[in-house]
Amino acid sequence: MSESIPTIKEIARRLNVSVSTVSRALSDHPRISTKTKEAVKELAKALNYEPNSKAIFFKQKRSFVIGVIVPHIYEDFFSKGISGIEDVALENGYTILFGQSHDRIDKERQVVDAMKNQRVDGLIISLSKETNKSDHLKTLDAYNIPVVYFDRVPSLAGVNKVFCNLFEGTVDMIEWLFKQDRKRIAFINGPGAIIASKERLDGYIEGISRRKLKVDMQMVEQTDFSEEGTHKAVARLLALKKPPDAIISFNDYVHMDAVKYALKEHVKINEDILFASYANISVNKHTAYPPVVSVDQFPYSQGEAAMKMLMDILQHKTDEDTAAKAFLHKEIPVALVYNS
Amino acid sequence: MSESIPTIKEIARRLNVSVSTVSRALSDHPRISTKTKEAVKELAKALNYEPNSKAIFFKQKRSFVIGVIVPHIYEDFFSKGISGIEDVALENGYTILFGQSHDRIDKERQVVDAMKNQRVDGLIISLSKETNKSDHLKTLDAYNIPVVYFDRVPSLAGVNKVFCNLFEGTVDMIEWLFKQDRKRIAFINGPGAIIASKERLDGYIEGISRRKLKVDMQMVEQTDFSEEGTHKAVARLLALKKPPDAIISFNDYVHMDAVKYALKEHVKINEDILFASYANISVNKHTAYPPVVSVDQFPYSQGEAAMKMLMDILQHKTDEDTAAKAFLHKEIPVALVYNS
DNA sequence: GCTTACAGGGCAAACGTTTGCACCGGGTTT
């Protein structure tokens, strides 16, 4: 009644053949006769045999596990991204080892170390806000663990990455708002330090400029993502002599806070002022006042693309180990999504 | 320039000692002299040595990886739960292998198999909607992988589980609504088949009955969680000769859909009708019309508790392998959360 | 009847680490 987990040895013993025969039979090696194969497979099934991945991975130096690290799992964007990654992973027989950095670099280090210890075959990571240089990821090179950056990517070229550029999306959004006959388009941006803010701002300026209008920086506000920060930004916008007739928020969460405040000021949402945003999170479908238009960054597709890229790298690594390493970049196009 | 990953052997070779000495030095074995230990540790650091977990786990028959399977990662409830699990895991040197069942039993099977192949040390799972019996989890027994069920648990006693009972929470909510002078409390429940619906309904009936009122089944509606289903439910409630002055929704998503419809009918949210709900999801803090009260099931705490329970089981497994297996159950108390 | 070919299968090494046991030299006890 000892809890014996079936092994290849056990099968070999019972069938009076060698372990190598069993191993080859299970992997359909041509040198093994059909009869033997059948016998082995039958017994394997009967014993409920499952190969011990640890032994295999130990031997083969691969684990069929890939690590995924994101700042926060609870953000709609990342959980969709993870789903994309996971689906592609599963198709290819890989499983995901998972960690959150909670947007802190020390935590990120800790998780990266854990992944390294587990000897993941590869890593997909979306950097924490605090991460400006990625030394801690350099050590992965020594362990031959390829890294694909995802959405929050370093600006260097010497890395593999999948990302969106919000510049075009922002320009498109502005043009659409002009078409809705909005003339005074305001913008609530995120902190100036982060790259995503810059992309958006550049797009905003370009969009306004294309209409031969000059950019009024009073219309450009900033929030630290706190509810209060957003409220103040909206307050300033509403207090202008010529208040805006459209407000673009940094993302859908900021949008919600903005709407909340505007409602208190008796603004008719999406009538007096058109609200636009980025991300197109799932709850938009449920909320009372979703943005009329949101720039979707397709996190699921980004996740898929990142995982495919990693699979690709893992593939070619086998082919030619020390091959000229070309770094892969992939830009996922964004798209406007309208809420009726 | 060959990509050689440092191993214990390499260290031994360079220091002219045996691998066993290195191994023992690294784990601070008392039999090794301080001098040797220092030399070994120094070189190990210099070479950037990291133990190969695969080899260790293969040898020691544990992986320090635990599997976590939930229906959907994108649901606020589960992503918080995972965070709770993850935090406790990290404290204990464990990493999470992760999978979603997408509420489908076939997918659940697939993920469970992947976990088994990876030889996780334990598994925490929240069952898919489709899962009524858990045969596929029985096979884990043979591999000596303990399972802790989480939130969506089987009703059998012969399992380890962490869960909430919503009965009390519902009763409390109803009493609170009565105190707000609401007399006609309606309830939009989920599909009758799922256990969570029954708990809620029982609580509702108990809550109403405690006021010596009799339950009016016209006030109890049902939704299939689709936006349309919820809209219809609200429509029927509003069409009653005596419409409700409070509506409890199955969860915050249903709540949002309900509010959306009520707004169209010019109901003054949380004035004409008080809206209450379950889950207390994060976006409630951002939405224009959050429920005045939501029953929080503390998914983070549930996650923590589940992981602690698993750690406990893993601990005692080492102590006395074939010990009398007592199954652990833990009920996490719920609480009302008010939005001003 | 001899070589040749090939199908079918076994042997043993290897992967990196842990660990029970043996060994060795010098000091302490009888």
Added chain:
DNA sequence: AAACCCGGTGCAAACGTTTGCCCTGTAAGC
């Protein structure tokens, strides 16, 4: 002087699997 102890270290087996190479028997070719 023999027996013993003990700190410090090395040897080798073991974990489950894969895989290069070798072995055996039978049938075909001459």
